[in-house]
Amino acid sequence: MLIKRAGRSGHRCAAAAGLAALLGVQAGAALAADLAPARPRFLDWSGGYAGVQGSAGASFGNYDFGPTTIGTRRVPAVSTGDATGSRDLGSDATTVVGGAFAGWTWQDGALVYGIEADLVGSNLKRGARSDALGFGYEALDPPFALIREKTDLFGAARGRFGYAFGNNLIYATFGLAGANGRVLATYPDLAGGPTATASRTLSYLGFTLGAGVQFAVDPHLSLGIDYRYSDLGESGRFGLGAVPGADGGAVTTRTGFVSNQMMARLIWHPESLALVPDDEDEPVKDARFSLHGQTTFVNQGVTGFRSPYRGPQSLVPDQAQATTTATLFLGLKLFENTELYYNPEFSQGFGLSRTLGVAGFVNGEAQKAGAPFPKLRSNRYFLRQTFGLGGETEEVPDGPNSIAGTRDVERITVIAGKFALGDFFDGNIYAHDPRVDFMNWGIWASAAWDFPANLPGFTQGLMVEYNRAEFAIRAAYTQVPKEPSSDVLDPRIFERAGAVVEFEGRYALPVLEQPGKLRLGLFSNVGNTADFRQVVALTQTGAFADINTAVAASREPRRKSGVYVNLEQALTPDLGLFARASVNDGRNESLSFTDIDGSVSGGLSLKGTAWGRPQDTIGLGAAANRISSSHRDYFANGGLGLLIGDGRLTYAPERAVEVYYALNLTKAVTMTFDYQHVENPAYNRDRGPADFIGTRLHTDF
Structure with missing residues (x-):
C-alpha cells in the first residue's frame, strides 16, 4: 500500500498519460455516437460562459527545495513528495481548491475552440523535514518540517480545443499558469539558544495543460470535470535567514513547484443552449464492435470525531479527499461466439x-x-468464448463489455x-x-x-x-x-x-x-x-x-x-x-x-x-x-x-x-x-x- 512518489519528470509523464487516457475515453464515446444511425448530432456551445469550480482533497503539489547552502556547506536538493492539505498526508489543514472562471467558445461543426481564464484559492502545503535537509538536525526525534511552503492562490489563462457530441463536450487545454508561494523556515539552536525563523514570499509562472469533459443538463447549466497539470517553474536563489549556533550560517535555497488538480465544475451559459433530445437509441443487433466509456468523480469528507491516539493506519478526522476514474470499454467479435475485450482506465x-x-x-x-x-x-483484457447448447435464445444488449447479438440461454x-x-x-x-x-x-x-x-x-x-x-x-x-x-x-x-x-x-x-x-x-x-x-x-x-x-x-x-x-x-x-x-x-x-x-x-x-x-x-x-x-x-x-x-x-x-x-x-x-x-x-x-x-x-x- 506504499506509493512511490514521482519526481517532477514523473509528474509530467503521468500527467501526459492521464490526458491521453481521458481524451481516449471520451473520444471513444464520441466515436460510438458517430457510429449510431442518426449521428452526428451535437450541441452548439458557442458563446460566453462563467462558472464556479472546486473540490476537496483532489489537488496535489510537488515542491522541490534546493540545493541549499548553509554557510559554506551545500545540501543536495530535496523533493517533498506530493503536497496536499490533508492532515494524514503531512500537513495541518484540509485542502479545498475552489474559485471562479469565465471564457468564450467558438464552434465550427463539431469542433470547438475558445479561451478561458480562472482564479482559484487553495491550501496546498508541505514541508522538507529536518532529517532530509540535515543542517545538523538529522538526529532530532521526531523530525519536523524545517522548511515549509504554502500556496493559496492559482491563476491560469488557457486555450481550449474540443469535440462536441450529443449534449457533451470533450476538450484539451493549454496555456499559462501562475501561483504564489510563502516559504517558512524554523531553525532551533542545538546549543539551547533561541529558535530562529525566516520567511519569503515568492511568485511562480509556468505552463499548464489538461483535459476535461462537460455535460449540458439544462439550457443554461452544464456540469464538468476538469483536470490540469501545471509546471510552475523554479524560483531564483534567495536567502532564508540563518541557522544559529557555532556551526550555523546564512541559508540560501531555491524552490520548484508542479501541481495536479482535478475539479468539478458548474457552468452558467447566459445564452440558452439548444439541447439535443435524449432519444432512445435504436436497438443494435448482431454487432461486430462495442464501444463505451465512463467517468466517475467522488468527493468525500469526514467530520471531527473522538481520536485519543493515532496509529500508522488510523482514520484521521477533519479531512477531505477525492477520486476520479475514467474507463474505455472496447469489444471486438473475432468470430461467432468469440469476443475480445480491453479496458484501459486512468485513476x-x-x-x-x-x-x-x-x-x-x-x-x-x-x-x-x-x-x-x-x-x-x-485493467481488463480477456477473451470470452461462448458455447451454445441449443434451445431457447435471448437477446444480448449492447453495453460495456457486451456486444449486441443473440445467444443460447x-x-x-x-x-x-x-x-x-x-x-x-x-x-x-x-x-x-x-x-x-x-x-x-x-x-x-x-x-x-x-x-x-x-x-x-x-x-x-x-x-x-x-x-x-x-x-x-x-x-x-x-x-x-x-x-x-x-x-x-x-x-x-x-x-x-x-x-x-x-x-x-x-x-x-x-x-x-x-x-x-x-x-x-x-x-x-x-x-x-x-x-x-x-x-x-x-x-x-x-x-x-x-x-x-x-x-x-x-x-x-x-x-x-x-x-x-x-x-x-x-x-x-x-x-x-x-x-x-x-x-x-x-x-x-x-x-x-x-x-x-x-x-x-x-x-x-x-x-x-x-x-x-x-x-x-x-x-x-x-x-x-x-x-x-x-x-x-x-x-x-x-x-x-x-x-x-x-x-x-x-x-x-x-x-x-x-x-x-x-x-x-x-x-x-x-x-x-x-x-x-x-x-x-x-x-x-x-x-x-x-x-x-x-x-x-x-x-x-
Missing part, C-alpha cells in the same frame, strides 16, 4: 487517509493504488485473461457497483470474501460458467498477489492461487410475483501470508521486537477459505431488497480485499416513480463487520492490516449505515449525494463514531 486521487482507517471502507472507487496524478492502467462460457472477480461473482442489482449505488465496501460486496486482486482490484486467470434459465454455476481459478496488498501478482499459479465457486438460483416468489436471485459462493486462496497466533507469540516471547517485523519474517504459503450468501429480491417493480452474509476462517492475513473475517449487510433500493422521478434511486443499507479472536490479538499488539492498524485495540464490531440519493440529470449523467455513519472504525471503540459526507458525479456513454 487519480486517494480515499480518506490514503484509503486507510476503516475495514469496510467508505469509498468503493478508492483504490489502494491511488496516485496524485492520473495514472493509466490496462443454455450455454457454457469460458473467459481467460485479466478481469475483476466482481465482474462475474457476488453480483447484486441493488448493491454491487460503487459508481452508481452504495459506496461502502461492506455493503456493495461480501466483505469477508478476500477475492484475489492487485491493488486496483484485478487479477488474471480463468472463469467458466454453465447457465440455464433457472440457475447458473460458475467457477474461477486466478492468480493472487505475491504478498498481502501487493500490486504484483504471483506467477506460481499452480502453487499459490485463488479458487471460487458460485451457485446462482433464480426464482419468482408466488406471493410477490417478483423475481429474485440467491447466490452461494465458496472460496479458498493460497498465498504468502502470516499466521496471526504465530506472530503474536513471536512478539510476546521477544523473538521480534516489533510484530510487523515478525509478520514479514514468517510469511509462507497458507490457505484462507470461506463462504458467502447473497440475496436480491424485488418487492415491487420499484422497490428491491438485498442481503449478504460472509465469513472466512480468520487465521491468516488477508491478501487483497480488506480486514474483515465476518460480515452481514442488507438494505433497500427504491426508484423515484412515486415522486415523478423514475430514473432516480434512493438507497438505504447497513453492515456489521467483525474479526476473529486471533486477528484481534494481532491488532492489539500493534499489527498492521490491509487497511487498518491503530497501534492498539479496544475491540468492538465495526458497524456502518449508508444512505444515498442518485439524481438522474440526463440519460448519461447522474449526481449522487451520500451519507455514511461508522461506529467503531477499525473495530476500535476508542475511536469515532465518524460521519462521512460525499458527492459523486457519474457519466457513461
Whole structure:
C-alpha cells in the first residue's frame, strides 16, 4: 500500500498519460455516437460562459527545495513528495481548491475552440523535514518540517480545443499558469539558544495543460470535470535567514513547484443552449464492435470525531479527499461466439487517509493504488468464448463489455485473461457497483470474501460458467498477489492461487410475483501470508521486537477459505431488497480485499416513480463487520492490516449505515449525494463514531 512518489519528470509523464487516457475515453464515446444511425448530432456551445469550480482533497503539489547552502556547506536538493492539505498526508489543514472562471467558445461543426481564464484559492502545503535537509538536525526525534511552503492562490489563462457530441463536450487545454508561494523556515539552536525563523514570499509562472469533459443538463447549466497539470517553474536563489549556533550560517535555497488538480465544475451559459433530445437509441443487433466509456468523480469528507491516539493506519478526522476514474470499454467479435475485450482506465486521487482507517471502507472507487496524478492502467483484457447448447435464445444488449447479438440461454462460457472477480461473482442489482449505488465496501460486496486482486482490484486467470434459465454455476481459478496488498501478482499459479465457486438460483416468489436471485459462493486462496497466533507469540516471547517485523519474517504459503450468501429480491417493480452474509476462517492475513473475517449487510433500493422521478434511486443499507479472536490479538499488539492498524485495540464490531440519493440529470449523467455513519472504525471503540459526507458525479456513454 506504499506509493512511490514521482519526481517532477514523473509528474509530467503521468500527467501526459492521464490526458491521453481521458481524451481516449471520451473520444471513444464520441466515436460510438458517430457510429449510431442518426449521428452526428451535437450541441452548439458557442458563446460566453462563467462558472464556479472546486473540490476537496483532489489537488496535489510537488515542491522541490534546493540545493541549499548553509554557510559554506551545500545540501543536495530535496523533493517533498506530493503536497496536499490533508492532515494524514503531512500537513495541518484540509485542502479545498475552489474559485471562479469565465471564457468564450467558438464552434465550427463539431469542433470547438475558445479561451478561458480562472482564479482559484487553495491550501496546498508541505514541508522538507529536518532529517532530509540535515543542517545538523538529522538526529532530532521526531523530525519536523524545517522548511515549509504554502500556496493559496492559482491563476491560469488557457486555450481550449474540443469535440462536441450529443449534449457533451470533450476538450484539451493549454496555456499559462501562475501561483504564489510563502516559504517558512524554523531553525532551533542545538546549543539551547533561541529558535530562529525566516520567511519569503515568492511568485511562480509556468505552463499548464489538461483535459476535461462537460455535460449540458439544462439550457443554461452544464456540469464538468476538469483536470490540469501545471509546471510552475523554479524560483531564483534567495536567502532564508540563518541557522544559529557555532556551526550555523546564512541559508540560501531555491524552490520548484508542479501541481495536479482535478475539479468539478458548474457552468452558467447566459445564452440558452439548444439541447439535443435524449432519444432512445435504436436497438443494435448482431454487432461486430462495442464501444463505451465512463467517468466517475467522488468527493468525500469526514467530520471531527473522538481520536485519543493515532496509529500508522488510523482514520484521521477533519479531512477531505477525492477520486476520479475514467474507463474505455472496447469489444471486438473475432468470430461467432468469440469476443475480445480491453479496458484501459486512468485513476487519480486517494480515499480518506490514503484509503486507510476503516475495514469496510467508505469509498468503493478508492483504490489502494491511488496516485496524485492520473495514472493509466490496462485493467481488463480477456477473451470470452461462448458455447451454445441449443434451445431457447435471448437477446444480448449492447453495453460495456457486451456486444449486441443473440445467444443460447443454455450455454457454457469460458473467459481467460485479466478481469475483476466482481465482474462475474457476488453480483447484486441493488448493491454491487460503487459508481452508481452504495459506496461502502461492506455493503456493495461480501466483505469477508478476500477475492484475489492487485491493488486496483484485478487479477488474471480463468472463469467458466454453465447457465440455464433457472440457475447458473460458475467457477474461477486466478492468480493472487505475491504478498498481502501487493500490486504484483504471483506467477506460481499452480502453487499459490485463488479458487471460487458460485451457485446462482433464480426464482419468482408466488406471493410477490417478483423475481429474485440467491447466490452461494465458496472460496479458498493460497498465498504468502502470516499466521496471526504465530506472530503474536513471536512478539510476546521477544523473538521480534516489533510484530510487523515478525509478520514479514514468517510469511509462507497458507490457505484462507470461506463462504458467502447473497440475496436480491424485488418487492415491487420499484422497490428491491438485498442481503449478504460472509465469513472466512480468520487465521491468516488477508491478501487483497480488506480486514474483515465476518460480515452481514442488507438494505433497500427504491426508484423515484412515486415522486415523478423514475430514473432516480434512493438507497438505504447497513453492515456489521467483525474479526476473529486471533486477528484481534494481532491488532492489539500493534499489527498492521490491509487497511487498518491503530497501534492498539479496544475491540468492538465495526458497524456502518449508508444512505444515498442518485439524481438522474440526463440519460448519461447522474449526481449522487451520500451519507455514511461508522461506529467503531477499525473495530476500535476508542475511536469515532465518524460521519462521512460525499458527492459523486457519474457519466457513461
